[in-house]
Amino acid sequence: MxxxxxxxxxxxxxxxxxxxxxxxxxxxxxxxxxxxxxxxxxxxxxxxxxxxxxxxxxxxxxxxxxxxxxxxxxxxxxxxxxxxxxxxxxxxxxxxxxxxxxxxxxxxxxxxxxxxxxxxxxxxxxxxxxxxxxxxxxxxxxxxxxxxxxxxxxxxxxxxxxxxxxxxxFAKEKTTSVDAIGEVLTYISMHIEQPLRIEDLARRANLSVYYFCRLFKQNTGFSPHEYMLNHRVANAKYLLRTTDLSIKKIAFCCGFGTVSAFCTNFKKRVGDSPLRYRTQEKGKGPNS
Structure with missing residues (x-):
């Protein structure tokens, strides 16, 4: 035309x-x-x-x-x-x-x-x-x-x-810093069962704690603490659905220091206790 x-x-x-x-x-x-x-x-x-x-x-x-x-x-x-x-x-x-x-x-x-x-x-x-x-x-x-x-x-x-x-x-941004955040995300995923201190993660990225936290939230939408908790809970949901591991074992596998901390954070993010979540999910059957 x-x-x-x-x-x-x-x-x-x-x-x-x-x-x-x-x-x-x-x-x-x-x-x-x-x-x-x-x-x-x-x-x-x-x-x-x-x-x-x-x-x-x-x-x-x-x-x-x-x-x-x-x-x-x-x-x-x-x-x-x-x-x-x-x-x-x-x-x-x-x-x-x-x-x-x-x-x-x-x-x-x-x-x-x-x-x-x-x-x-x-x-x-x-x-x-x-x-x-x-x-x-x-x-x-x-x-x-x-x-x-x-x-x-x-x-x-x-x-x-x-x-x-x-x-x-965004080519002029400090790409080395952005790349460092990507490396930290990979590190968190590979070591989610371990205690992860924000100071140690910032050190891995070669950034100050303040700038690390700011850049981390800018790139992920979450603070480092929130991101790690969400990641731990997501891993726990998978283990609850697919394994018969005890609640205590899952808590430690996902990096929670105590069962109480695991249950509290899980319920806050999922809306159910880990045990209730497992019962409901397994009750849906393999094709649900």
């Missing part, structure tokens, strides 16, 4: 799509996608268009309204806008060639919140634009060739683009 609004040149194209109810509840989905060649006249200013807009610049430059002012969007960069809010973007005097898509999905708001943090549009230069361009072109080809749309596959391609944006957005 060709669409020629002011500033959109003749050889541009746009494809509209209406996603299924299933796609809207499960996947990232498209409302429309296009490849535009824009002159300096191109300007869009809207109060609302219920979706998110991703713009990838193939050549030239454009501008996106950010913090109340227009910010430059250069070649090889992505702009992500929350179109549920007022938004504006335009081509520069040298023109702007873009691949773009209006998209949405059940977790798209969460993606935008993490990437933006301030609520303003995200503008991100990509260290390597190959993956993003390839995936956007693959989506376009489906519509150009009028192929049957596989909405799960479409969601996968969109996820690939968002993932590249995420990786580029």
């Amino acid at each position: 060709n669409y020629h609004s002011p500033g959109v040149l003749e050889h541009s194209k746009i494809h509209l799509y209406s996603a299924s109810i299933r796609a809207r509840s499960l996947f990232y989905y498209l409302l429309c996608i296009g490849h535009y060649h824009c002159s300096a006249e191109y300007l869009v200013a809207r109060q609302r268009y219920d979706s998110f807009l991703l713009i990838y610049t193939l050549s030239g430059t454009g501008y996106v309204m950010q913090n109340g002012e227009y910010s430059l969007v250069g070649t090889g960069s992505i702009a992500l806008l929350d179109c549920y809010q007022a938004h504006s973007y335009k081509a520069s005097s040298q023109g702007w060639e873009i691949l773009w898509m209006h998209l949405d999905g059940p977790t798209m708001r969460s993606w935008f919140s993490v990437l933006s943090q301030t609520g303003d549009p995200v503008i991100q230069q990509l260290p390597s634009s190959y993956v993003v361009e390839r995936n956007l072109q693959q989506i376009l080809v489906v519509f150009d060739k009028q192929e049957a749309v596989n909405e799960a596959r479409l969601s996968q391609l969109i996820t690939n683009v968002l993932t590249e944006l995420y990786l580029a957005r």
